[in-house]
Amino acid sequence: MDTMVDYEAVFAVSPTPSLILTPDLVMVAANAAYLEAIDRTAGELLGRHLFAVFPPNPAMIEECDTQGADTLGASFARVLTTGRRDFMPVQRYDVETPGSPGMFEERYWSTVNTPVLGPGGDIELIIHTTEEVTEFVSALRRSREGVRGARTRLEQVDVDVYARAGELQMLNEQLIRTHNRQRETTSALREAIEQQRRLVFDASHDLRNPITGLLTELEVALAQPDIDLQGILRKLLRDAERLNEIVADLLEVARLDAGTPGGAEVLDLGYLVAEELERHSPAAAALRTRLQQHVMVRASRIKLARLLDNLVANAERHTRSTIEIVVSVEPPEAVLEVIDDGPGIPPADRERVFERLCRLEEARLRDPGGSGLGLPIAREIAQTYGGRLYAADSPRGARLVLRLPLAAA
Structure with missing residues (x-):
């Protein structure tokens, strides 16, 4: 019972x-x-x-x-x-x-x-x-007092027992902390190795697509002397540009992982955006801008230009007709927004899109040759200069927001 x-x-x-x-x-x-x-x-x-x-x-x-x-x-x-x-x-x-x-x-x-x-x-x-254990400790003391003319082991125990016990406790705690740090380091190394393995595998796959296209077009051109050479060259140029984009992404990832952010200077964010858009304005969409001037930040001009290019390229792949770019100030931060009128990013995926090699199904359908590195690279550049990049709410399409600390002009 x-x-x-x-x-x-x-x-x-x-x-x-x-x-x-x-x-x-x-x-x-x-x-x-x-x-x-x-x-x-x-x-x-x-x-x-x-x-x-x-x-x-x-x-x-x-x-x-x-x-x-x-x-x-x-x-x-x-x-x-x-x-x-x-x-x-x-x-x-x-x-x-x-x-x-x-x-x-x-x-x-x-x-x-x-x-x-x-x-x-x-x-x-x-x-x-x-x-x-007071009586036990007192007995140790009495034993010590009974021994004259020599520093006995019992006397040493009486003098050092508490200090040694404390030291042993501290050493044990240090060993536990060291073990935990080693375990965390091992876990981080394994994750880094796995990430690098995935990066190499996916990058190799992405590189093979334009290379295959180049080889196919060249074989066709050689086999058919009377083929439209201009059309072939245009296709070869598109594949070469895709190769260049993927290689540039891989080089940027390597630089970021190596911790080489590049020199920083005080820049007018609005002026930099206007200048870059003059050079590389989106071809497949109407562009609207609201660029406040004298919005000063401290960063690398080349890195910020790369960040902007990646955001605009992402918007261009998903927009239906219009891309809007806004530069403003919300002290103590400078704000850059890139907004498209495409299908947008589901709230559940707004962090996933910043993971390396992550490509949502809709993105794969629109652009099968993408590398999945553009937005992750943009976020890492933002973090390098004390900023943040995230996908924000928007009544239409996707709205990517960069915030950087303001710098004195």
């Missing part, structure tokens, strides 16, 4: 001094063994903060030796951070003499702090179990 366990009764009669605290270190229960060990009543403890009832010994603070309270607090912090039981080395923590405020008794403790998790996995309580 099943037996119901009265855990409250078990706790009350446990021979191990135990105290139950909330995560804020307010005492809510103490068993008889604990009350006897610290010579207090439940009324003096329950509902009060642990360190309010057991403050550090002022004499130890004057000696810059607060390790008892500090180490106990650090143990509670580790429990709350990790959700795991924490074993403390032997610590000195003096207790105020009952009925004699300001008078402290030298006491030594061996302590374990254990979290109690709720149904959702959050820490609801902490069980603080402790054994007093």
Whole structure:
């Protein structure tokens, strides 16, 4: 038959001094063994903060030796951070003499702090179990005093035991942190290797398409001497331009990964955009601009031009008829917006489009030869100069927004 366990009764009669605290270190229960060990009543403890009832010994603070309270607090912090039981080395923590405020008794403790998790996995309580080892430490001291004329091993233990225990605790924490860092580094390296593998595979596939087109057109031209040479040359030019775009994207990715952003200078963003649009105005769409002048930013002219080209090229691939480009100021930032009247970007995909090699189905249908690197490169350039690039809400089409910190002219 099943037996119901009265855990409250078990706790009350446990021979191990135990105290139950909330995560804020307010005492809510103490068993008889604990009350006897610290010579207090439940009324003096329950509902009060642990360190309010057991403050550090002022004499130890004057000696810059607060390790008892500090180490106990650090143990509670580790429990709350990790959700795991924490074993403390032997610590000195003096207790105020009952009925004699300001008078402290030298006491030594061996302590374990254990979290109690709720149904959702959050820490609801902490069980603080402790054994007093003051007599053991006193015996060590008496043994040392009985040995004259030599620095014995027992004396060394008495002098160093607490410092060594603390050092061991610190070393253990350092090892845990080092292990976690190594694990994170290994995970990051694996992800970087996998990303590079995908990049090489997809780039090779993208390069093969225009190369295949070039080879096919050349074979046709050689096999049919009377073919339309101008038409063949136009097709070859388009394939060569696609090759150039893909190679330029790969070179830019390599530069960004190598951390070589290029020199920065103070630039008028509106003037730069106007100048670049004169050189490379979209051919497949009407262009509307609202370019505020004297919008000063600090960046590389070449990198910003590349960022703008990538945004305009993306808009040109998706727009139906019109592309709008706006430069404005929203202190403390300069703002560049590229807006098209195409199908837009679904909210769920607005971050995905900035992942390397990510191409949505609609983009693949419109431009099968794209590399999937244009928008990721644009965002990384923005971040290089302290800015951000994102897809924003728009009543029509896609709206890509670049924000850069304003710079003094």
